[in-house]
Amino acid sequence: MAERELCFQCLRPKRFCYCKYTKPVESGIKFIFLTHPKEVKRQKTGTGRLAHLCLPQSEILMGIDFTQNERLNQLLQDERYVPLLMYPSPLSVTADSPVLKEKLYDNPPQGMQKKIPLVLIIDSTWFCSKKMLKLSKNLFDLTKLSFKGAYKSIFTFKTEPAEHCISTIESCYYLIKEMQEASLAPKDIDPEPLMDVFKKMIQFQLEKENERITLGLPSTHPKDYKYTKLKEIPTFN
Numbered sequence: 001m002a003e004r005e006l007c008f009q010c011l012r013p014k015r016f017c018y019c020k021y022t023k024p025v026e027s028g029i030k031f032i033f034l035t036h037p038k039e040v041k042r043q044k045t046g047t048g049r050l051a052h053l054c055l056p057q058s059e060i061l062m063g064i065d066f067t068q069n070e071r072l073n074q075l076l077q078d079e080r081y082v083p084l085l086m087y088p089s090p091l092s093v094t095a096d097s098p099v100l101k102e103k104l105y106d107n108p109p110q111g112m113q114k115k116i117p118l119v120l121i122i123d124s125t126w127f128c129s130k131k132m133l134k135l136s137k138n139l140f141d142l143t144k145l146s147f148k149g150a151y152k153s154i155f156t157f158k159t160e161p162a163e164h165c166i167s168t169i170e171s172c173y174y175l176i177k178e179m180q181e182a183s184l185a186p187k188d189i190d191p192e193p194l195m196d197v198f199k200k201m202i203q204f205q206l207e208k209e210n211e212r213i214t215l216g217l218p219s220t221h222p223k224d225y226k227y228t229k230l231k232e233i234p235t236f237n
Contacts, residue, residue: 009053021200022053023193027176028185029117030081031058033168034066036124036132047155047169047198048123054193055172060123065135073138081118084145086171087133092146095178103143104184117184119145119175123168148178154195154236155202169198199236206233 007017033048052058059071066072076083082103093099104115120142122129133139151174153166166174173194179185210230211217 010049016204018050018197018201019053021197022050023196024056025054025176025191025193026056026186026189027179027191028189029055029119029176029179030075031055031172032072032075032118032120033058033060033123034072034120034132034136035060035062036064036122036128037062038124038128046123047167047201048121050197050201051169051172051194054169054197064128064132066132066139067135067137069138075118076138076142078118080116082115083118083120083142085139085142086119086121086146086175087129087144088146089144092144094146094148095175095182095184096148099143100145100184101182117179121168121171126165145175147174149174154199154234167198169194173198199234203233203236206231 005014006012007014007019010018010022012018031051033052035046035048048060052060061069061072063069075081084100104117120139122132124132151166151170153170155167155170173191176185176189176191176194180187180189180191210233213230
């Protein structure tokens with residue numbers, strides 16, 4: 001029974017704990033992960049939790065309708081922060097947008113940064129995220145933030161609704177990179193630990209899937225029965 005003891009940080013069995021692969025990334029950004037309960041139930045160690053383990057000061061808030069969420073409303077009203085909702089929209093700003101710099105600086109780009117980006121990321125499926133946005137009235141008027149670049153997920157064995165859709169942890173990684181390029185995040189910090197632990201997770205999941213197929217073990221996911229061919233495990237050179 002000891003092998004099933006859980007790590008209370010990553011919620012993995014201690015034998016397969018991911019924490020040893022994590023390192024702190026002091027990005028100067030406060031990330032808030034708005035996590036749908038189904039995301040926690042379906043996948044206890046999702047990429048949002050992995051990102052949280054690497055990002056000091058980040059927080060996970062679980063729910064569907066965040067309108068009355070006391071902690072979120074407290075953060076949204078805190079004058080130290082500029083709230084930004086990470087979500088694609090025709091009205092979204094990017095890290096290099098003058099609008100964003102004006103919100104963070106007194107006299108951009110020479111002025112000192114006065115406020116901290118408070119980046120809200122919806123950690124859920126695209127279908128559930130739409131419902132969360134529809135219900136959460138306190139998110140309606142927030143400035144939406146998106147990427148300048150186009151990125152493709154390395155989470156290749158997971159089906160996404162569109163090629164441009166990337167995981168939560170990848171969203172954090174690429175946002176930090178773009179914020180660094182725009183001088184809105186410290187240029188001397190290294191965001192690679194986010195991708196390092198994500199790659200370890202991918203390799204582990206593929207190894208376990210291949211083990212299941214080889215041994216003919218029952219599937220643990222409703223769609224697993226469709227996959228009967230061994231998968232190539234990337235080395236991520």
